Amino acid sequence: MSEFVGGYPPQYTMPGHVGTFDGDQHRHLKPSSILKYQQEVGELHLSGGNMSYAQLYDNGLVFVLSRTSCKIYRPLTLEERFSLTTWHRENKGAQFIRCYRFTDAKGETAVESVTTFAMIDPHTHRVLRPKVFFEKYDIHMQPLESVGASDPGKLILPDGLPQVGVRTVRYSDTDYNGHLNNTVYADLLTDFIPGSMDGRVLTGYQISFLKEALEGEEIAIHAGADESGENAFLFRGVTQRGICFEGRCTVEESK
Incomplete structure (x- = not known):
């Protein structure tokens, strides 16, 4: 260590x-x-x-x-x-x-x-x-130690992304907070990507966690191609209480 x-x-x-x-x-x-x-x-x-x-x-x-x-x-x-x-x-x-x-x-x-x-x-x-x-606490920042991934800024999504499905939050999705665990959101991108992941490999993603989703709630998943990037897709998840997450992912064709 x-x-x-x-x-x-x-x-x-x-x-x-x-x-x-x-x-x-x-x-x-x-x-x-x-x-x-x-x-x-x-x-x-x-x-x-x-x-x-x-x-x-x-x-x-x-x-x-x-x-x-x-x-x-x-x-x-x-x-x-x-x-x-x-x-x-x-x-x-x-x-x-x-x-x-x-x-x-x-x-x-x-x-x-x-x-x-x-x-x-x-x-x-x-x-x-x-x-x-x-x-x-004795915390040491390392501002010069960066990585190739971009800082996750605010996502700008267009109005009118079509709804592509619904995901119900189940007991097994939740954690000790009683909310849909943050890690699950990443799989929602690949689960609901337009055209499926067949023949594709994920190359990156960005997620904004905006509001907790609770057991029993339905998340309406909206998704569509990102016109500003090739092989890029945008996502928005909405419950009755508002937007719970927004995301973007990029893929490439399988070799």
């Missing part, structure tokens, strides 16, 4: 492999599994500095994922071993930015991601400034 600087490791690396439960029909690591591994390595990183979810919660701090973007240089495949490294890059306003890099057994980069988080008080739900976190 990475050496500690102060009381907190500036980077954290964990080993992993693509299990049979992680692969899609093409034996590629599913986008939801990418997010699951990122969630795990981030929690391990924080726990290494005595900042587990429970410890942060007791101190009135909770991280809430707001946006994520991912660039897939090549898909990790079934039974392939990888290393996943994460670090806090910097904060911008109320956003806390974390980066991730998956490397293969040869040390070559396969996947890179950027996520932005908001920090909230779990009791008042008030958004906290990152300064509160940096002052309380």
